[in-house]
Amino acid sequence: MSVKSDFILPLLSGAAAGTTVDLTLHPIDTLKTRLQSSAGFWKSGGFRGVYSGILPAAAGSAPSAATFFCTYEVTKKFLINRTPGYMTPVVFMVAASVGEVTTALVRVPFEMVKQRAQANLHLTPYKILRQILQTQGFRGLYQGYFNHISREIPFSLLQFPLWEGFKQLWSYHQGSAVDPWQGAICGAAAGGIAAAATTPFDVAKTRVMLAMKNSAELKFNMWQLLVQIFRQEGFRGLFAGIVPRVTAISMGGFVFFGAYDKSKKLLSPYLVN
Template sequence: MDGPGFTASLVAGGVAGVSVDLILFPLDTIKTRLQSPQGFKKAGGFRGIYAGVPSAAIGSFPNAAAFFITYEYVKWFLHTDSSYLMPLKHMLAASAGEVVACLIRVPSEVVKQRAQVSASSKTSQIFSNILYQEGVQGLYRGYKSTVLREIPFSLVQFPLWEFLKALWSWRQDRVLDSWQSAVCGAFAGGLAAAVTTPLDVAKTRIMLAKPGSSTASGNVLSALHGVWRTQGLPGLFAGVLPRMAAISLGGFIFLGAYDRSRSLLLEFGRERP
């Protein structure tokens, strides 16, 4: 991938990530509290819905930038003109992007989610407590479950996004506008969010579990079984509506902003002497 393309992916991905995380933070808080072991009301209800926003703000730019740099690089590396192999290329690129991005996303997510269910605690205090009680590995609790959630999500979202863009572009016989790319992103994100909600519930339970508990060990199947045993199917899909709403809106803003920012940056790079 060339220099301008690398820079454009870096900046556009970061801008898109910050935009989404800050605009849709209240929906994310509500979703986390619906999924928390203590229940929605005890986790804070509708109070303090911006608790944990500093952690999201700090982590969102590098997280999104890391994803899109990897995504675009792997797409470039696996360049193929075969339409049959195109979905596989997008799946591999998205999966690689998630594995890299989660190295940044997971510590931010752990701190953010604990702040969301204890709104009275400061983000810096929660961060210090995690390091004191569990060390650096505490910040990466739930890494495996996050990757196991994000890869299936990306396997649905990104190939579907790319397919819908290509189909729409073919139907109108021209390149899509940014808002059209955003609509494709909203649809793809909403569908991916719905089918991966149980994995998101497992990830939330693991991140919020008390240190030393069986759930805190990070076993996704064990966490899913525990939710199924106590709450059944509704428990596995707790928070599905705010998750779908947040990710559909997020897909609209995130992928639309990414496409627009990247095209503007590439155009600016071509115009420079």
């Protein structure tokens, strides 16, 4: 195993991809968060201050994406050489799941501060961080961790096999490996499909992250919260923010996977032995 090609290459490429997509699409993500807030879109800020929460988002982008792709690529390479060909989609699923669980340890604290800043225009990220630590301690930064991975794992179980599958299909039909721009299109399609299917999990995650201490949302597990949202708001509540979510993730998939493949292509001559 080459440390440079198997670890450092996905580390740097993932960091570049994560930072690029989060900074580019932050305003759409803000609108999605406000649509999903139990306080309502307009009370959460409406169209004002769509760059609220940009600092924690930017701070968490590079380490989160770098952690994910390092874990994903290492796990994928380890498993794919030890499983039969027909199990390849399962390998992608397992690698993505391991990557998400690991990455959440890095991402969730930043996500907590970011989403509260997006839904509370009068609070700065620093004040939000201090408020969480004062009222809930360090553990409060991981409020919503299990809801986060409960959303991310189903999402990745769909997105990454679709992305890898679309690329393999395109590569087969053209008779050569896909270019970064083609991988970007595959990423956009895979992300949009996965985003639409997992929107209810994203709504539940957002509600928990926005909830204050002793709020009703914190008394439910993921499935109980989904049932509660459905009883009170119906399918409209479960799929709140689906348009900006699918839009953002489709665009994000294009930028994210395109930037990742392009970064790998540019860095490979320097890092591959």
